[in-house]
Amino acid sequence: MGIKGFTRLLLLAGVLSSTSGFAAEIHGRSSTQLSWFNNYYNDQRQVELGEYLRFSVTNLDKEGKASIQGYGRITQDLNNGEGFNSRLYYLYGEYRDLYDKVDFRLGRQFVNSAAGTAIIDGGQIDLKNVGPVAFSVFGGRDVIFGLDDEASQSGDYAFGAAAYLQGFKSTDLELSWFRKWDRWDISRDILGASFKQYLFNSLRLYGNTRFDLVTETFNEVLAGVKYYPMSNLVLTGEWYQSYPTFDTTSIYSVFSVDRYQEAVFRADYTINDMIAVHGGYTAQYFEEGEKGHIYEIGCGLSPIEPLQINFEFDNNQGYNGSNNGFVLDAFYDVTKALQVSGGLAYDVYQRDGMANNEIARVYWLGGKYRLAKNMAASLRVENNVNEQYHSDTQGRFVFDYDF
Numbered sequence: 393m394g395i396k397g398f399t400r401l402l403l404l405a406g407v408l409s410s411t412s413g414f415a416a417e418i419h420g421r422s423s424t425q426l427s428w429f430n431n432y433y434n435d436q437r438q439v440e441l442g443e444y445l446r447f448s449v450t451n452l453d454k455e456g457k458a459s460i461q462g463y464g465r466i467t468q469d470l471n472n473g474e475g476f477n478s479r480l481y482y483l484y485g486e487y488r489d490l491y492d493k494v495d496f497r498l499g500r501q502f503v504n505s506a507a508g509t510a511i512i513d514g515g516q517i518d519l520k521n522v523g524p525v526a527f528s529v530f531g532g533r534d535v536i537f538g539l540d541d542e543a544s545q546s547g548d549y550a551f552g553a554a555a556y557l558q559g560f561k562s563t564d565l566e567l568s569w570f571r572k573w574d575r576w577d578i579s580r581d582i583l584g585a586s587f588k589q590y591l592f593n594s595l596r597l598y599g600n601t602r603f604d605l606v607t608e609t610f611n612e613v614l615a616g617v618k619y620y621p622m623s624n625l626v627l628t629g630e631w632y633q634s635y636p637t638f639d640t641t642s643i644y645s646v647f648s649v650d651r652y653q654e655a656v657f658r659a660d661y662t663i664n665d666m667i668a669v670h671g672g673y674t675a676q677y678f679e680e681g682e683k684g685h686i687y688e689i690g691c692g693l694s695p696i697e698p699l700q701i702n703f704e705f706d707n708n709q710g711y712n713g714s715n716n717g718f719v720l721d722a723f724y725d726v727t728k729a730l731q732v733s734g735g736l737a738y739d740v741y742q743r744d745g746m747a748n749n750e751i752a753r754v755y756w757l758g759g760k761y762r763l764a765k766n767m768a769a770s771l772r773v774e775n776n777v778n779e780q781y782h783s784d785t786q787g788r789f790v791f792d793y794d795f
Contacts, residue, residue: 415451416449416450416451416452417449417450417451418447418448418449418795419447419448419450419794419795420445420446420447420448420462420794420795421444421445421446421447421792421793421794421795422443422444422445422792422793422795423443423444423445423446423790423791423792423793424441424442424443424444424790424791424793425441425442425443425444425788425789425790425791426439426440426441426442426788426789427439427440427442427786427787427788427789428440428785428786428787429786429787430781430784430786431472431474434472436472437471437472438469438471438472438474439469439470439471439472440467440468440469440470440474441467441468441470442465442466442467442468443465443466443467444463444464444465445462445463445464445465446462446463447461447462447463447795448460448461448462449461455489457487457488457489457490458485458486458487459485459486459487459488460483460484460485460486461482461483461484461486462480462482462483462484463481463482463483464478464479464480464481464482464483465478465479465481466478477540477541479537480500481500481502481511482499482500482501482502482511483499483500484497484498484499484500484501485497485498485499486498492521493519493520493521493522494517494518494519494520495517495518495520496515496516496517496518497515497516498514498515499513500512500513500535501514501516503516503530503550503552505528505552505554505566505568505570505584506554506566506567506568506584506585506586506600506601506602507552507554507568507569507570507582507583507584507602508550508552508568508570508572508580508582508584508602510534510535510550510552510570510572511534511535512530512531512532512533512534512535512550513532513533513535514530514531514532514533514550515530515531515532516528516529516530517529517530520558521558524557524558524559524560525555525556525557525558526555526556526557526558527553527554527555527556528552528553528554528555528556529552529553529554530550530551530552530553531549531550531551531552532549532550533548533549533550534548534549534550534572534573536548545575546575547573547574547575547576547577548572548573548574548575549572549573550570550571550572550573551570551571551572552568552569552570552571553568553569554566554567554568554569555567555568561590562589562590562591563588563589563590564586564587564588564589565585565586565587565588566584566585566586566587567583567584567585568583568584568585569582569583569584570582570584572639574639574640574641575641577640577641578606578640579639579640579641579642580606580639580640581604581605581606582602582603582604582605582611583602583603583605584600584601584602584603585599585600585601586598586599586600586601587599587600594619594620594621595617595618595619595620596617596618596620597616597617598614598615598616598617598618599613599614599615599616600612600613600614601613601614604637606637606640607637609635609637610633610635611634611635611636611637612633612634612635613631613632613633614630614631614632614633615630615631616628616629616630616631616656617629617630624661624662624663625659625660625661625662626659626660626661627658627659628656628657628658628659628660628672629655629656629657629658630655630656631653631654631655631656632653632654632655632656633651633652633653634651634652634653635649635651635652636649637649650678650679651679652676652677652678653676653677654674654675654676654677655674655675655677656672656673656674657672657673657674658670658671658672658673658688659671659672665694666693666694666695667691667692667693667694668691668692669689669690669691669692670688670689670690670691671688671689671690672686672687672688672689673685673686673687673688674686674688676710676711676712678711678712682710682711683710683711684708684709684710684711684712685708685709685710686706686707686708687706687707687708688704688705688706688707689704689705689706690702690703690704690705691703698724698725698726699722699723699724699725700722700723700724701720701721701722702719702720702721702722703718703719703720704718704719705717705718706718713741713742713743714741714742715739715740715741715742716739716740716741717737717738717739717740717741717752718737718738719735719736719737720735720736720737721733721734721735721736721756722734722735728762729761729762729763730759730760730761730762731759731760731761732757732758732759733757733758733759733760734756734757734758735755735756736753736754736755736756737752737753737754738751738752738753739751739752739753750778750779751777751778752776752777752778752779753776753777753778754774754775754776754777755774755775755777756772756773756774756775757772757773757774758770758771758772758773759771766793766794766795767791767792767793767794768791768792769789769790769791769792770789770790770792771787771788771789771790772787772788773785773786773787774786774787
């Protein structure tokens with residue numbers, strides 16, 4: 393679905409609003425961006441002008457149940473031969489609460505379930521208010537973006553179905569299935585589940601898992617707990633496991649991969665309105681008994697109301713090399729309309745025990761100015777200094793208009 397489909401849907405919105413006697417309302421954001429950077433593929437300077445547009449058309453019917461949603465972008469390279477590029481991320485019509493039980497979408501859309509996600513040209517139907525369990529089903533052409541344009545081919549499809557609890561204040565549970573086809577061959581076949589439970593007003597248990605039906609293995613498992621002993625203290629513990637699987641039609645599916653696991657412990661404490669601190673430890677477990685350790689501490693300071701300073705230090709040691717570094721940034725509200733900011737990141741890292749230490753640094757300055765209630769302009773310029781670039785200056789200017 394491209395510019396023609398976009399135009400047809402807007403014309404349809406106008407026809408519906410005029411024939412029904414209701415004036416359609418259009419809201420959204422236009423974001424015009426100018427960016428400059430080194431092109432990774434040819435190591436040449438590139439200047440790019442882009443327009444990002446997100447909108448919604450509502451009030452298409454008396455009850456306000458019908459709407460049209462869209463988001464896409466166009467870019468033009470100004471000096472490096474990349475030319476014109478466009479992407480339509482979603483553009484769909486939606487109707488909610490049909491008989492107070494059915495929601496459906498039709499068009500290009502992002503679909504998400506515990507078993508998998510995709511952008512499809514197709515439809516989604518949700519059945520709700522029929523008991524403690526609601527149901528969702530979606531399917532359509534699988535939209536795959538390449539470097540320059542869409543890479544989808546004939547026979548690329550995605551389909552999914554989910555059942556989830558509805559009406560339980562403290563409990564969320566979803567079971568789902570997701571399948572993809574690559575030129576009519578099954579490339580993904582996944583079962584998924586997600587869970588969230590609140591207990592005693594101070595405890596939250598959660599988890600997610602995906603089971604690959606082709607390889608008969610759990611390719612992702614997450615289990616976590618958050619404990620709130622006080623309103624200003626959060627304690628987090630997580631266990632995560634990943635066993636990468638690839639599309640069955642991909643050459644990478646024949647390669648051997650390693651299972652990865654990690655345990656995370658973290659504490660976030662707000663001392664007062666001026667000081668907040670956090671710290672964490674991550675234990676990493678690789679194949680053949682190899683381990684890694686990540687330590688992290690940080691704080692947020694607001695010594696005066698217009699100023700916010702953030703600092704974070706991390707230390708990474710073990711099988712995956714070593715790294716010591718910090719990030720420091722600051723934001724200052726000069727006026728209600730103007731904010732200036734800046735920061736730096738500094739890392740000393742060693743890729744393996746036989747290599748020398750390498751240093752990477754990033755310096756950046758930025759600002760944001762609100763011209764009106766619905767207009768704002770922002771600028772960020774940064775310089776990267778590392779083993780690859782002695783000086784790599786890049787930046788982005790953005791003008792946002794809300795309508």
